[in-house]
Amino acid sequence: MKNIAIRLRYDGTAYHGWQVQKTDISVAETLERALARICGHQVRVTGCGRTDAGVHALRYCANFRTDSTIPMNRLPLAVNSRLPADIAVTDAVEAPGDFNAIGNCLKKEYVYKIMNTRIRDPFMQNRVCFYPAPLDIAQMERAGEAFEGTHDFAAVRSVGTETKTTVRTVHWCRA
Structure with a gap:
C-alpha cells in the first residue's frame, strides 16, 4: 500500500x-x-x-x-x-513508507488573534477573541517573552495523551 x-x-x-x-x-x-x-x-x-x-x-x-x-x-x-x-x-x-505525520512533525505554529475594538465584527466570529477594553501591549509583550525557551508543560497537558515528553521549546511569542 x-x-x-x-x-x-x-x-x-x-x-x-x-x-x-x-x-x-x-x-x-x-x-x-x-x-x-x-x-x-x-x-x-x-x-x-x-x-x-x-x-x-x-x-x-x-x-x-x-x-x-x-x-x-x-x-x-x-x-x-x-x-x-x-x-x-x-x-x-x-x-516514504515510514513517514508518519505526527512522528515526523518538526514544529507547530499557533496564532491567537484579539480583536481590540468596541464594536465586534460578526464576520470575525469564531476567528478572533473579541476584547473591547484597552490592552497594555507592552505588558503583553513581556508576558510573551516569558513563554519563550524550553519548558515542561506537564501541568497543562491533556489527560490521556500519548506524548513521549511534555517538554517543548517556544521559539517566538509576541503580541
Whole structure:
C-alpha cells in the first residue's frame, strides 16, 4: 500500500477537534469517510497533532495508506468533492513508507488573534477573541517573552495523551 501525505485546511467551528470521537463529529472522521468513498476502502488518517473543538487549521499535515490508483494531482479534487465546505485538501504526495505525520512533525505554529475594538465584527466570529477594553501591549509583550525557551508543560497537558515528553521549546511569542 502507498503512504499518502496530504495537506489540508479546515474551519473547526462545527467539529469537536481533530481526533475521531465516540459520539461527536471530528475533522478526522469526516476526512476518513470522504477518503473511503474515493479510495474504495476504509481509511485511517494520522494527523500531525490534535486540535481542540472549534480550532481551525491553515496548514495541517496528515497521512494515510491506500492501494488506490488515483493520481496524486487529482486526489485533492476528488476528496474535496466528498468533503463539506469547511474542510479542504490542498495537496497530496506519495510519501516514504515510514513517514508518519505526527512522528515526523518538526514544529507547530499557533496564532491567537484579539480583536481590540468596541464594536465586534460578526464576520470575525469564531476567528478572533473579541476584547473591547484597552490592552497594555507592552505588558503583553513581556508576558510573551516569558513563554519563550524550553519548558515542561506537564501541568497543562491533556489527560490521556500519548506524548513521549511534555517538554517543548517556544521559539517566538509576541503580541
